[in-house]
Amino acid sequence: MSQETIAVVLPDETSVELPAGSAAADLAAAIGPGLSRAAIAARVDGELRDLGRPLEQGARVEIVTRRDDDPDALFVLRHSAAHVLATAVRQLHPGAGIGFGPPIEDGFYYDFDVAEPFTPEDLERIEATMVDVIEADDGFERREVSREEAEELFQDDPLKLERLAEIPEEETISVYRDGPFLDLCRGPHVPRTGEVRHFKLLHAAGAYWRGDEKRQMLQRIYGTAFYSEEALEEHLERLEEARRRDHRKLGQELDLFSIQKDIGPGLICWHPRGARIQLELRRWIERLLETRGYEFVYTPHVSSEALFERSGHLQAYAEHMFPSMRGEGDGEAYRVKPMNCPAHTLIYASRQRSYRDLPLRLSEIANVYRFERSGTLHGLLRVRMLTMDDGHIFCTPDQVEEEIFTALDLVDEVMRTLGLSYRLDLATRPEKRIGSDDVWDRAEASLHQALERIGVEYGMDEGGGAFYGPKVDIKFRDAIGREWQGATIQLDFNLPERFELEYIGPDNAPHRPVMIHRAIFGTLERFTGVLIEHFAGAFPVWLSPDQVRVLPIADGHAEGAAAIVARLREAGLRAGLDARSETLSYRIRDGELMKVPYLLVVGDRELEAGTVAVRARGAEQKQVTMSVDEFATAVSDKVRAKALDAHLGGR
RNA sequence: GCCACCGUAGCUCAGGGGUAGAGCACUCGAUUCGUAAUCGAGCGGUCGUCGGUUCAAAUCCGACCGGUGGCUCCA
Numbered sequence: 001m002s003q004e005t006i007a008v009v010l011p012d013e014t015s016v017e018l019p020a021g022s023a024a025a026d027l028a029a030a031i032g033p034g035l036s037r038a039a040i041a042a043r044v045d046g047e048l049r050d051l052g053r054p055l056e057q058g059a060r061v062e063i064v065t066r067r068d069d070d071p072d073a074l075f076v077l078r079h080s081a082a083h084v085l086a087t088a089v090r091q092l093h094p095g096a097g098i099g100f101g102p103p104i105e106d107g108f109y110y111d112f113d114v115a116e117p118f119t120p121e122d123l124e125r126i127e128a129t130m131v132d133v134i135e136a137d138d139g140f141e142r143r144e145v146s147r148e149e150a151e152e153l154f155q156d157d158p159l160k161l162e163r164l165a166e167i168p169e170e171e172t173i174s175v176y177r178d179g180p181f182l183d184l185c186r187g188p189h190v191p192r193t194g195e196v197r198h199f200k201l202l203h204a205a206g207a208y209w210r211g212d213e214k215r216q217m218l219q220r221i222y223g224t225a226f227y228s229e230e231a232l233e234e235h236l237e238r239l240e241e242a243r244r245r246d247h248r249k250l251g252q253e254l255d256l257f258s259i260q261k262d263i264g265p266g267l268i269c270w271h272p273r274g275a276r277i278q279l280e281l282r283r284w285i286e287r288l289l290e291t292r293g294y295e296f297v298y299t300p301h302v303s304s305e306a307l308f309e310r311s312g313h314l315q316a317y318a319e320h321m322f323p324s325m326r327g328e329g330d331g332e333a334y335r336v337k338p339m340n341c342p343a344h345t346l347i348y349a350s351r352q353r354s355y356r357d358l359p360l361r362l363s364e365i366a367n368v369y370r371f372e373r374s375g376t377l378h379g380l381l382r383v384r385m386l387t388m389d390d391g392h393i394f395c396t397p398d399q400v401e402e403e404i405f406t407a408l409d410l411v412d413e414v415m416r417t418l419g420l421s422y423r424l425d426l427a428t429r430p431e432k433r434i435g436s437d438d439v440w441d442r443a444e445a446s447l448h449q450a451l452e453r454i455g456v457e458y459g460m461d462e463g464g465g466a467f468y469g470p471k472v473d474i475k476f477r478d479a480i481g482r483e484w485q486g487a488t489i490q491l492d493f494n495l496p497e498r499f500e501l502e503y504i505g506p507d508n509a510p511h512r513p514v515m516i517h518r519a520i521f522g523t524l525e526r527f528t529g530v531l532i533e534h535f536a537g538a539f540p541v542w543l544s545p546d547q548v549r550v551l552p553i554a555d556g557h558a559e560g561a562a563a564i565v566a567r568l569r570e571a572g573l574r575a576g577l578d579a580r581s582e583t584l585s586y587r588i589r590d591g592e593l594m595k596v597p598y599l600l601v602v603g604d605r606e607l608e609a610g611t612v613a614v615r616a617r618g619a620e621q622k623q624v625t626m627s628v629d630e631f632a633t634a635v636s637d638k639v640r641a642k643a644l645d646a647h648l649g650g651r
Numbered sequence: 652g653c654c655a656c657c658g659u660a661g662c663u664c665a666g667g668g669g670u671a672g673a674g675c676a677c678u679c680g681a682u683u684c685g686u687a688a689u690c691g692a693g694c695g696g697u698c699g700u701c702g703g704u705u706c707a708a709a710u711c712c713g714a715c716c717g718g719u720g721g722c723u724c725c726a
Contacts, residue, residue: 109721117655205721206654213723217654220721248719252662261699261717317726319652339726373652374717376724466726485725517726554683581682582689589687603685615686623686 006057018055025051025191028063038065040190041076048072050142050188066195068231078103080140080178080189081196081225082110087181088129089114089221092122098183099159099209099218106235106481107224111207113159117219118204126221127201137194138179142187145173153182159209159218160184198232199225242480247532248379254537254594256528256545257380266377266384268525273545276574277531278387278524280543282365284642285389285520288410294363294391299343301367305333310498311342322371336369341492341517344392345499348513353503358513359395359403365524366390380529381484387524393516394501397442400514404450404472404489407518411474411487412454414520419644420534422486423475424456427464434468435493443491443514444470468494474522479533484526489518538595538617541646542639548575549596550612551587553603555579560607564600564628571632573639588615597646598635617646624648 007015008027018026024042028035028051041064042049044056048064055061067073082101089096089112097113112118118126145153147164150173154160164184167173176185178193190196200223207220226232243249251257256274259267270278286296305324308314314321317338324333337343344362353360367387376382393403415422426447429440447470451458458472465471469491476486492515495501502510521527531539541547548568552561558579568575578587584601591599599615601623606612611625626634626648634648 120656203720204655207722208653211723213653217722219654222721259718265717311726313726320725341726370725373724375652375654375722377718382725468726490726551686553685556683583682583684584686585684586688587686592687599686601686605685613685 006055008055008058009060011060011062021054023052023054024049024061024063027055027061031063035063035065039063040066040073040195041188043072048076048188050140051191053142053188066227068227073227074225075103076188076190077196077227078108078225079187080193081199081223082108083140083176083178083181083183083185083189084130084133084193084196084199085110085126085201085221085223086112086183087133087178087193088126090181091129091133092125097157097159097218100163101183107202107222109207109220109222111159111209111218111220113209113216113218117206118221120204123201123204123221130196130199130201133179134193134196136179137192139192140187140189141177142189143175143177145175147173150175150184154184196225198227198229199223200232200236239480242478242533245479245533245536246379247381247479247529250532250537251380254532254545256532259379264384265374266372266382268380268383268385274528276545277528277539277543281521281524281527282389285414286363286365288413288520289361289363289391292361292406292410293359294361297344297347297362297364299340299347299364299366300337301369302334302336303343305335307342307346308335308338311345311495312498313338313342320371320373322369338370339368340364340366340388340390341392341495341515342499344390345495345501345515348392348394349499349501353394353501353513355396355503355505355511358503359393359399361391361393363389363391380525380532381478383523383525386526388519389521389524391518391520393518394496394503394513395516396503396505396511397514400443400446400491400516401450401453403516404447405453407489407516407520408450408454408456408472411489411520412456414487415474417642418531418534418540420476420530423483424451424458425461425464425473425475426451426458427461427466427471427473429470430463430465430467432467433465434497439493440470443493447472447491466490466492468492476530478530484530486522486527486530487518487520488522489516491515492517538597540642540644541597541635542642544595544597545574546576546594546596547573547635547639548598548600549578549591550575550600550602551578551584551591553584553601555581557602557604557607561600561602564602564612567628568632571636573632573635591615592617598631600631614648616648619647 004020005017006020007017009015016027016030018030025039028039039051041051043062043064044059064070064073086098086101093114099111101110150164153175154164174186176183176187176189202222202224204219204221206217209215209218224235254273255271257271258269260269321338322336324335326333347362348360365387367385369385372382372384395403428444471488471490473485474487475483477483496512496515501513503513505511550561550565552558561579562577565575565577580587588599597617600612602612611627612631614624614626614631615622
């Protein structure tokens with residue numbers, strides 16, 4: 001092999017000869033002018049790199065081009081956009097300290113240490129200055145430096161020096177310069193600042209340095225960037241749509257729930273229409289649990305404080321519990337319960353258990369109270385009184401896998417029925433934990449096997465388990481992409497130990513049972529919040545607070561319409577009459593805005609023929625006519641099937 | 652809890668040192684209507700709370716309460 005050339009391999013396995021020292025940019029140019037123009041970075045042996053870095057002999061190279069559908073391409077662009085942002089901020093605030101500025105899902109941010117937080121006007125000025133930086137079209141120049149040189153370069157940036165000190169000895173230290181701005185950075189970047197054309201700063205917010213609330217607070221600016229104006233606009237439109245379906249907004253508009261200052265933050269009042277949804281969800285899950293061998297229990301909302309000391313929760317979560325209360329005099333201290341596990345544990349322990357009794361599955365749809373920090377409260381998604389569809393399974397170690405499988409199967413049925421997508425994470429042993437490695441091995445293996453058996457994809461959250469056992473977490477996204485905890489299935493070695501739970505085995509000796517905590521909805525509040533956003537308020541018929549609204553055309557039809565409402569109610573449907581002295585159009589509009597699945601128009605024609613003119617929500621055919629009985633049967637079928645749509649397929 | 656921003660009628664919002672405004676909703680009246688807003692009148696607010704500055708505060712300042720966006724946390 002000659003010293004003057006190197007050969008690299010393209011994705012299609014063809015080999016290309018290039019002069020030694022050639023970079024990915026030269027490769028792109030050698031392949032063609034189109035590719036050369038579109039190139040912004042390269043994947044070299046699987047690693048994302050600058051276009052300008054020299055290639056090694058034999059490297060597998062793929063040119064990354066300017067595409068809004070390539071996550072790597074966007075990653076590089078947004079990382080560069082973060083540098084452009086910092087460049088602009090440094091121009092406007094020369095003394096600003098710089099923290100981290102990474103690309104993130106959907107955008108990027110950069111953290112600054114400035115004396116005064118950024119105002120919305122500052123953001124506008126920064127945005128304008130970024131345009132100048134982009135128009136300057138400076139190249140992003142990479143340079144590898146020694147640790148000493150890096151320390152010299154960033155001597156005025158304490159945050160960067162702190163970061164620098166953490167970079168391992170053997171790792172290469174690189175810096176990137178664009179125009180006047182120099183940053184300690186691994187890269188890669190797009191070739192020039194001019195590449196960052198379609199961007200927008202979104203908001204500024206405080207953020208702790210290193211994500212540690214004991215450290216100083218920096219000012220973070222969030223933004224997003226794309227290669228095309230269309231993709232940027234589309235993204236902003238998605239954010240707008242998400243705001244339109246925000247459960248807090250729809251909760252108000254559809255009269256589902258309220259949070260009242262006079263009651264307290266994080267405490268939900270369900271209005272009749274929202275309570276209806278709760279009731280249906282509750283009946284559904286209770287039914288599902290019954291068929292799976294669960295038994296229902298009820299336990300008190302307050303318990304002796306000593307109970308939570310024994311369970312260990314008080315020590316671990318005291319600041320997240322409502323304060324202690326005590327009656328007149330010096331009676332015992334009580335706490336409102338933050339979870340049901342200790343009470344269920346005591347029910348288990350209330351008598352001798354045989355292996356023949358296991359698994360014992362206890363469930364309680366129960367309200368628990370947690371004093372969540374004020375800044376974390378968020379509509380229905382983070383509240384202080386939560387309704388858990390809680391359940392605890394006490395079983396032998398051998399039964400664990402089967403119980404996990406059954407619980408996951410139930411989760412899947414619930415999610416599929418509602419058409420919800422979700423994500424599973426298997427969270428394994430954390431550093432701080434109780435129980436022997438042997439027990440953890442078995443527990444984690446049980447979870448793995450159950451997940452494999454159900455055949456769903458799942459992610460790993462290594463070290464993310466609870467101190468008392470590994471778990472499987474189900475995660476949802478809200479309307480604007482924030483992720484929230486949904487169902488959870490957790491193994492627990494702690495409580496059986498602390499409460500000295502036992503069962504008598506076939507060997508006539510006592511054994512310790514395994515405890516599984518699981519919630520399918522997670523909390524009714526959060527689950528309903530996610531459903532509101534998921535359906536944008538247009539719930540499936542079975543969950544709709546109002547299923548049918550009957551609209552008489554004129555006063556003369558009101559009596560006949562009322563009779564139809566009565567018949568539908570007899571058939572078990574939630575039907576109402578809208579005989580207000582408003583135009584038909586007005587009442588139809590109102591029914592549509594309230595997302596009522598079926599609006600029935602009743603006039604002379606219908607009353608004579610014993611039919612109704614049905615306007616089904618979201619149906620292609622605006623209106624179909626059918627007999628009242630036909631309609632009642634068709635809708636009842638929809639309800640029974642928990643159908644997601646309201647279409648009746650007319651004739 | 653921390654940082655920033657916000658708080659005017661039931662809702663959405665305008666106003667911005669000189670005694671408070673619109674649309675919708677609500678009430679009443681008229682209208683009796685064939686598929687997304689009929690017309691008119693009326694009711695409704697110590698401008699989040701408390702304190703300060705001022706001849707005068709919804710407006711300026713401070714604290715507190717609540718909300719929003721993040722950060723941190725989430726059994």
